[in-house]
Amino acid sequence: MxxxxxxxxxxxxxxxxxxxxxxxxxxxxxxxxxxxxxxxEVSSVTSAYRGGESGGRKLLGIFVTRKLDAYGYASENYGETKRGEYGSLLSPYLNFGFISPSEVISRSMESGAKGHSLDAFLEKLALRDFAYVRCALEPNYGSYEAIKKSERDAIEQIKAKDEDRTYRDEDWANAQTHDNVWNGIQRELLLRGRNILNDRNIWCYKIIDIEKASRNAYRVARKLNDKYMLDAMGPVGIFALLTCFESYAAYRMRLAGGEG
Structure with a gap:
């Protein structure tokens, strides 16, 4: 370096x-x-994310003593929403190597948390490893083509019927779209460095909703994700985007059926 x-x-x-x-x-x-x-250009975040190793261990201590025991119920009932209230918030520290997965696992298993909550949390940690495996096996893991072809085709069929709309990159970055819900989530990202009070998938889904071209939607989402998300610029952040795009068609079907 x-x-x-x-x-x-x-x-x-x-x-x-x-x-x-x-x-x-x-x-x-x-x-x-x-x-x-x-x-x-990106300003310092105003949130719990301060410091390196000591900051990560402080958050880990808070999580295993105050949150882990109820994690299973909360993750099932709230999903990604309210993750700031019940989640570990450790993703940036894991991403930059300030704390190791083995330490997180050891502290969690020693906490005395109930089996269901412990299993649910360890499953989330395992998904991080899965993200590394997928990116290792996918030569073009950072590109639009890394999205499964069947899901790309489904998105493009849906978008062919949508309104023709696009925004400049600076409008996206500054939360200046017509969608107030998305603008609010983006402003949270600018302030905190992560979407911890809102569903990150909704942030991504709405970019696909708004942008006419799905390929450009991926470019916008990747650019914003890499620039402003504290836990981006690695396999886990890319995997999160791929998962969002690959679940978008199902999300639209739920909305059409009145389930979302």
């Missing part, structure tokens, strides 16, 4: 800088990033 050139940003090197110093000196951090060609 190439070392960043800090130039004269810090002045005299009279002390050693630590991660906490970077957070305290955000203006200097932005100057260093900008001078090295790093896009610092």
């Amino acid at each position: 190439e070392k960043l050139d800090c130039g004269n940003v810090f002045g005299p090197r009279d002390r050693e800088w630590h991660p906490g110093d970077w957070l305290q000196e955000s203006d200097r951090l932005k100057e260093v990033l900008s001078s090295n060609g790093v896009d610092s």
Whole structure:
């Protein structure tokens, strides 16, 4: 990895800088990033996601002592909605290696949580490994073609009957569409760095709903996901997008049948 050139940003090197110093000196951090060609447009998130290893372990402790015992019931009844209330919120820390799956599993199994809740949570962790396996076996895992062909065909048949509409990338990024529900979810993403109070699938489904061309919908979703989601830029984030697109036709059928 190439070392960043800090130039004269810090002045005299009279002390050693630590991660906490970077957070305290955000203006200097932005100057260093900008001078090295790093896009610092995305602002720092306002949420529980602070710190690295210590932050991840703090959230893990909260989860196993306060939330895990009711996880099975909550995940069945709320799905992705309200995940901020009952979920572990550990995905970004797992994604960047601040905490390991083995530590999460060990702490969870030692917590005394009921079998159903423990099994439900471990199943979610296993899906992360499945995401890595799928991407390893799919040469074009980051492209629109990675979506199963049968599901691509189903989406394109549905979209052929939809209104012809598209938005500029900046309109999407700034939550300036005609859909107030989607705008609200996107604003939450900009503020928190994750959709933890809303269903991430709804965020993705509505992009497909709004954009006439499904291929462009994937491009938009991938761009926003990679830029603003804290747990993006890896197999798990890509797998989440693929799963959303591959379940879109079933979602539209539920809406048409009055079930959604």
